[in-house]
Amino acid sequence: MRRSRHAKIVATIGPATVELDQLRALDLAGADTFRLNFSHGTKDDHARAFTAIRALEREFGRPIGVLQDLQGPKLRIGSLEEGELTLQAGETVRFVLDGARGGKQAIPLPHPEIFVAAYPGQNLLIDDGRVRLSLEKPGDGDMIARVIVGGTIRDQKGVNVPGALLDIYPLTKKDRDDLVFGLELGVDWVALSFVQKPSDLIEARALIGEAAGLVAKIETPMALDHIDDIIKLSDALMVARGDLGVEIPPENVPGRQKELIRACRMAAKPVIVATQMLDSMVAAPTPTRAEASDVATAIYDGADAVMLSAETANGAYPAEAVAMMDRIIRSTEQHRLYRSLIRAAQVDEEITPPHAVAAAGADLAATIEAKAIIGFTASGTTAARISRKRPPIPVLALTPDDIVARRMCLLWGVHSVVASDPSGHEEITRIAAVAAQREGYVRSGDLAVVVFGLPFGQIGATNNVRVAVC
Template identity: 35%
Template sequence: MRSTKIIATVGPASRAEHMLQGLVEAGVDTFRINCSYLESHEVLELIQHIRVATPEVGILVDVQGPKLRTGGSHYTFVEGTEIELTPDMFGFDLHEIGIQSGERVLVADGQIELWITAIRGGDITARVLVGGECAPHRGVNFPDTDVKVSALNEKDYGDIAAAKQGGAEWIALSFVRDAAIIEEVRGIVGDEPRIIAKIERRQALMNLEAITRAADGVMAARGDLGAELSFEEVPNMQQRIANLAMIEGKVSICATEMMESMRTNHRPTRAEVADVAGAVREGFSAVMLSAETATGYDPINAVTAMARICDANETHDGAKSYADAHPTESAVGAATAALAKRTGAASIIALTYSGYSSEILSACRPAARIIAATPSPEVARRLRLYWGVTPIVCQRNIDMSVAVDDAFNTAVDEGLVQSNELVVVCASRENIRSAADTIWVHNA
């Protein structure tokens, strides 16, 4: 029983229908669409393609955000020299960024470091602290600057509209600095798709509590985050992101180069195994593959390897942080988890319409598998990203006894429980569409 979920990025190596189906069989719970390489109409087409090939799996649309990249030419930065930063060197106006003297500019994922020495009118000069060769269109970071660029551009709004139209379960927002952009997008899409805030800027870390509360989940996007911070700071910030998400009961995703070597190799390095295992032990809801499945030579093998690492490194001792921080909201969920532990039940069946009860159970991190029985395929797809939740789709009878039997029998048919197995049931007796208010032991 694997509780940590796996997200795989769809790309040229994995978009064929048989490949998508093979990835799901290997362990993928949610597919990611990277909007950086697609037009908005292509985003919608890819959503529809994935939905036809694998209708039971969730989709996360990762919105690109502003492009802070160098221009279209190759540059050589010589360490120790002082240079003028010209408009053609960057694909954007440095003045509009809000940069000040004494601040750093990191180029090519932090491999090149510049220090702004003077700003006089339209002229900006910088000293090259760490030099190197810079290919066209490489990423640029401003770790010391309160960047003024809007988090969304015209293409992003088009991609968000495509995600909404296509029925994607999740949207990941780039360049999040505070909770305001989350509220703006929620005003556009409503309750669905759910919103993941990518934590990749120093400003986001300064506002992490508010961002986590406002979003439905957070992603430790370690590529840009690793350029914004000193490399030795990243592990502590990664753990902080996971801890806060657990306290707030939100989905958390660990991303970027988790098994990068498997783009070309048939097995991960020992360091990559330790990285994935560390994320699992830190309590992340999900781990993510990017280029490994988008352009790698064996995407299915990469997913299989990641699933093996997750299986071998999960602990099910129950994380109490959410229950301690939210005793009222978690009361029924925490009691359900405790009853399952006391009775030795290996599974909890949660009868749910909206998925809320199962989300609360997931936040309580029980040792038992959470089987979320819902009549909604849309809810089932969304719940696949929640830690420890296995969704099943079955009709919800208004008679509670019949509803429980239907859910139990569906779980048996799908091989999730045995026909004579004891399970704990969590549901609402007062109103079948309200939050769970009752728990009991069911033994067929």
């Protein structure tokens, strides 16, 4: 079940893919980690999908990651008198904090934090920016706004307030309940929506502890302003381009994506590029050429993983979408310019012995044309440090911990296997060689580079490199 590519695929589960046979098809097509989107579906739906994923894991005999994506605070307008309103460019409308069902002079907006943060000239975007307004007269309980770009709005459509630091926490009561449920299931990653500042991650970390990795979803300008600290406090990043592309000018999203991928690579933390990557495959069996180029761009940039959302959750061609993404990744990574672009984006080494040892192992393997780099890791950190180098040689990560093995399903180029730690020096080469041969990376007599830390099992103690003849 080893993949013939480095970048990973995250597939979202939904009504189209909740059953075991459907999930098996996604896995065989190339999905490495499955996303449970708690903005949709019931807990029973997610539990059934999780049980099926773990059954697949036992069937295939390899780790499969599960990412729980929390809904977060959703800003929405309330109910409208006729269920919808058509706003014309140039006209003025009124938003009210309190109101059951309203018209143009009493559009319900039940979010006091928006009224507090609003200022004259503030943009207000409805329905993913399809309708745009400018606030002319903010107030405590009502606001007057002028329509800049008109259109029809409907009940409960989403609202974005670009550039405003809203006094809201990313963990709602629903999120807290869902988080407890997800951790009881045993999810491997938890994605936190609507992160604005580093402190937003602290509460989530306190609730999660070490039970799962923490993914910060980057979808606001404020998060970009504090990105270095957010990366330090998280275990991975998701470039959530849907809301981010509404909150900042669309033309700025590609550059920001490149910056975020580079920053995560420098920190040796995985980064997922998400949203509308093969969106036309929700209804069509093939993507547009622009979508194929979009996926390829993320791969050329060095992203650890790319994600499918509606394509696999409720699309008509879920397995085909995964297979297409797999094909695009493999074709991109085999292109003659790929290695030169990856090398050009090489980040400076972190000046610590563990990072230097892992980097030396990756360089040594390339120099001697080893067939594999084998890393013993207790927490996944050694594998992440090797992956950071983006070596052209496969990385086989051996860990005694099932949870760590599943989390490494997000790491670029890493194939994770559950294996016992060596009891001494004499077992290092034997365990590494047996695992590498079993997984199909080496044959008898091939060279492999083994990276490990002494004493075994101590987190962060990457301090040894060994050349092994398998």
